[in-house]
Each structure stands twice: as structure tokens, then as C-alpha cells.
Amino acid sequence: MADDDSEKQRLSKFSRADRGAYSFNGPAAAKPDPLAEALEQVIRSGALPTDRAATHAPDAPLPAPDVIHARLIEELHSAREQIRQAPVVESEPPRTHPPIIDVEILPPEGALSLTVPNTVDVTLESRGSFLGRARESLRGFQIAAAERMQGARQQASHFGRTGRRIAADLGAALSRRMRLKDWRRRRLALVALVHRHVFDRQTERLLFSKTPPLEVYAISEGEKGIEKEFVYRGPMPKKVLDWALSVLPRDLKRHAFVDFRAGNGRTLLLAARRNFEYAAGYAFDTEGCEILEMNLAQYPRSWLDCRDVRALRGDRDGLLIPSQPSVLFFPDALPAGHIDIILSYLAASLRIEPREIWLIFENAGREKGREQMELFEHVPLPFASEVKTWLFSPVPVAVYRTKTDKAPESDQR
Known part of the structure; x- marks a missing residue:
């Protein structure tokens, strides 16, 4: 008033x-x-x-x-x-709440259309009204959200370009520093470690005297300075031995298996899981022979199909070539001089009594060029075993068999 x-x-x-x-x-x-x-x-x-x-x-x-x-x-x-x-003096009219009406929000480019009960379309352009302020606030929120989204996209694109550039630079640096020989050395080392710690874990648990720790690198000083090379000193992994033995006949009851340097007997015991008539392993010192005999005695017989497994002393009793069909294993630890002696004895035995002899060379290549190898022919492995050996074997493996179309020199005379 x-x-x-x-x-x-x-x-x-x-x-x-x-x-x-x-x-x-x-x-x-x-x-x-x-x-x-x-x-x-x-x-x-x-x-x-x-x-x-x-x-x-x-x-x-x-x-x-x-x-x-x-x-x-x-x-x-x-x-x-x-x-x-008394006269009433007009003042600011009291604010009243707007009536409840249906509002349809259009895209930002269009106007704000209101639907009232009498079906009349009303376009609110005034910023002072309630709906006008709501429209402005909504449009401001949309603009702010679009700006934030655009900023996030630009930042993600920047990070992606930066990451790709860093990866490309790192790959180029590694490719410049690492030669093909380095890649091969690292691949073979990784394969050897996988065989030792994954596939051969159960075999190592059954041995009383464990296999020495695996060393896959040898450092030497050459003309270009200090170089690191991959060297695998055995024993042959179980998977690789199975792939090499897959070329043999299934029935091995008349065959003998001989490991000319058995070590702790792991390869010998793995071969004894097949049905050979007997399996023998050679040791060349007292301590090595005791370790071999201990592992043979402690190994569970339920895992072996060959019941006759022997430990022989090579430095005292000499080497004996079986007079029956045999499978002879030449490990990587066997010196080159011993290979020549064994192949000479074998050639003389074949001239006297021709028979089927299989030769398995771990770390193949040392047997090539020898005169005694003329009596043998290379036998390729089955396709699946050949691929597996080429991809997943830390050392090359070769299998040979006596030639059937060439008679010994004593018969020709």
C-alpha cells in the first residue's frame, strides 16, 4: 500500500x-x-x-x-x-508461476516450439522468460559439451600420433642395431628356455640328479670385438627327440638304442619309453657313471616300455656296436674325435654283418663330409615333424639310415 x-x-x-x-x-x-x-x-x-x-x-x-x-x-x-x-496504488505485480505446458525441444538450429492446450504453436524468443532462459542454458550446455568433445578428440589424436611416432622410431632403432643374426640368436634362446622350463619340467622332476642349468650364450672375442653367440649344449629336448624318433618303425622290439654320451641319462630314459629290446648309455668317468646309474635306478619303471636299461663305462670297457638292428644317438656333447672312431667301428661292423642301422645326430652338420657316411642315406622326417623341428627346435637334427641298394665292399669282392 x-x-x-x-x-x-x-x-x-x-x-x-x-x-x-x-x-x-x-x-x-x-x-x-x-x-x-x-x-x-x-x-x-x-x-x-x-x-x-x-x-x-x-x-x-x-x-x-x-x-x-x-x-x-x-x-x-x-x-x-x-x-x-481507499484507492489502491499500483505496484509491481506479484510473480506467478507459469502454467504447466508441454514443451518440445528442437535441435539447436530451430526455434523452441511450445504446445499449449488450445493447440496453438508459440515461439518464445524472449530471454527474460523462464523458457527462454532454459533454452539459452540448454544451448550453452550443448556448446560446452561439443567443445569438450572436440578437445578430447584432438588430444586423443595427438597422443595416437605421438605413440605411433615413438613406436616407429623405436622399431627403426632396434632394426638398425639388431642384425638378422641377433634376431636368430634371441629366437633360439627363447625356444630353448621354453623347452627346458615348460615341456621338460615333468621329466626333470623324475630325475634324481638334475640336469645342469641351461646356458644358451657363449661370449667370444673375434675380429669385430666381443660377440655373443647361441650355443646349446644339450641334452636334446623331449619334444625334439620325439619328432626325430617319429621316422622310426613302430615295432622296435628287435632294435637296440645306444647313447654314446648319456650324461645324467635323460635322453636315454626318454628313448626307453619306446619298446626297444634294450637301451644302453655310455659314461667316460667314474663320477659320470655313478650319476647315470643313480638316475637309472631311481627312475619310475612304470614310465618305461623298455625294461632293459644299461649304464656302460666307455673309458674302461671301450665302445661296443650292437650286432642287431640299432638306433645310434650322437649327442652334441660328443667330441668330434669320438665321432670318427665310432663311425669307423660301425663301418667295419657293417662290412662284416650288414643290417639296419639308424643314426640320429643332435646339432647336425658335423657328420657331413666324412668318408664313413657314404654307407648311409639321409631320411627326411614326416612333414609335420619336419615343420615343428624347423620352427621350434633349438638345434638342427638329422636322421640317417643304412643304404639298402648298396652292398658292402666285402660282398662285392
Whole structure:
């Protein structure tokens, strides 16, 4: 309201205005009306006066309570009517909540369309309205999200280009530093370690005297400085031995197996899992022979198909070539001088008694060019075994068999 008087002040004002109606031939201020004074006291304090001291005129008679009550009601009705008839000064209209209507949000390029109950389309362009501010806020959120997404894409693209560039630089540096020989050396070392620690783990657990730790690198000093080379000193892995023996006939009951340097007997025991008539391994010192005999004695017989497994002393008893069909194994640890001696004995034995002899060379290549090898022919492995050997064998393996179309020299004479 524009009037600065409160309701209580307005009632008091009206009460003072009626004081002149009760005056007696004098001004209103000279003789105040006791009833008007009592009404004013009632309006201000909210209680009826009980003594004359509460009024402005102590000598005036005090009106009765009933008269005060009736007059008070009349004054209140008069004040209410005047309040109703008082002019109303227009001020800022009160804010009201907008009606609930259905809103359809269009893409950012279009306008904001509103659907009202009377099916009239309304386009709000004003930013001051509630829906206009909501539209601006939504558009701001969309723009901010698009900017963040674009920034994330640019950052991811930058990281991707950086990672590819680093990988390419690293690969180029490695390719420049590592020659083909280095790649081959690392591949063979990895294959050898996989055979020893994965495929041969169970075999090693069954041995009383374990195989020495695997050493696959040998450092030597040459013309170009210090060089590292791959060297595999055996024993032959179980998988590789199985691939080499796959070319043999299935029935080996009439064949003997001989390992000319058995070591701790691991290759000998693996071969004894096939049905040979007997299997023998040579040792060339007292300690090596004791280790070989210990492993042969402690190995579980339930794993062996060949029941006759022997340990022989080569340095004391010499080498014996079996007089029956045999499979002779030449390990990588066997010196080249021993190979010449064994092949000489073998050639003399074949001239006396021709028979089927199979030769298996670990780390093949040392047998080539020898005169005694003219009595034997190379036997290729089955295709699957050949591929496996070429890919997953740490050492090359070669298998030979006595020639059937060439008679010994003693028969030709």
C-alpha cells in the first residue's frame, strides 16, 4: 500500500476525529471525551481501563464497559469500510508461476516450439522468460559439451600420433642395431628356455640328479670385438627327440638304442619309453657313471616300455656296436674325435654283418663330409615333424639310415 500509516494508527486517527461529537460548547482539546479516550486506550493496549489514571481526563466520568464494547465494534466496522474504499496504488505485480505446458525441444538450429492446450504453436524468443532462459542454458550446455568433445578428440589424436611416432622410431632403432643374426640368436634362446622350463619340467622332476642349468650364450672375442653367440649344449629336448624318433618303425622290439654320451641319462630314459629290446648309455668317468646309474635306478619303471636299461663305462670297457638292428644317438656333447672312431667301428661292423642301422645326430652338420657316411642315406622326417623341428627346435637334427641298394665292399669282392 502507498499509505505509510498502519492499521492501528488509522483506527487511532478515526477515534480522535470523533472526539468533537462528544464535546460541550468548547473546543475538542479543552474537554476530551472520556469514551473516545477509553476507546483509544483499548485499541492501543488491548485492555479495558479500570481507573481514571489511565485516561487523559482524570476528572471525567468513566464510561461503562458495555458502551465501550459497542463503540469499539462500531469503530472497527467503520475502519474496515474505509480501508476497502481507499484507492489502491499500483505496484509491481506479484510473480506467478507459469502454467504447466508441454514443451518440445528442437535441435539447436530451430526455434523452441511450445504446445499449449488450445493447440496453438508459440515461439518464445524472449530471454527474460523462464523458457527462454532454459533454452539459452540448454544451448550453452550443448556448446560446452561439443567443445569438450572436440578437445578430447584432438588430444586423443595427438597422443595416437605421438605413440605411433615413438613406436616407429623405436622399431627403426632396434632394426638398425639388431642384425638378422641377433634376431636368430634371441629366437633360439627363447625356444630353448621354453623347452627346458615348460615341456621338460615333468621329466626333470623324475630325475634324481638334475640336469645342469641351461646356458644358451657363449661370449667370444673375434675380429669385430666381443660377440655373443647361441650355443646349446644339450641334452636334446623331449619334444625334439620325439619328432626325430617319429621316422622310426613302430615295432622296435628287435632294435637296440645306444647313447654314446648319456650324461645324467635323460635322453636315454626318454628313448626307453619306446619298446626297444634294450637301451644302453655310455659314461667316460667314474663320477659320470655313478650319476647315470643313480638316475637309472631311481627312475619310475612304470614310465618305461623298455625294461632293459644299461649304464656302460666307455673309458674302461671301450665302445661296443650292437650286432642287431640299432638306433645310434650322437649327442652334441660328443667330441668330434669320438665321432670318427665310432663311425669307423660301425663301418667295419657293417662290412662284416650288414643290417639296419639308424643314426640320429643332435646339432647336425658335423657328420657331413666324412668318408664313413657314404654307407648311409639321409631320411627326411614326416612333414609335420619336419615343420615343428624347423620352427621350434633349438638345434638342427638329422636322421640317417643304412643304404639298402648298396652292398658292402666285402660282398662285392
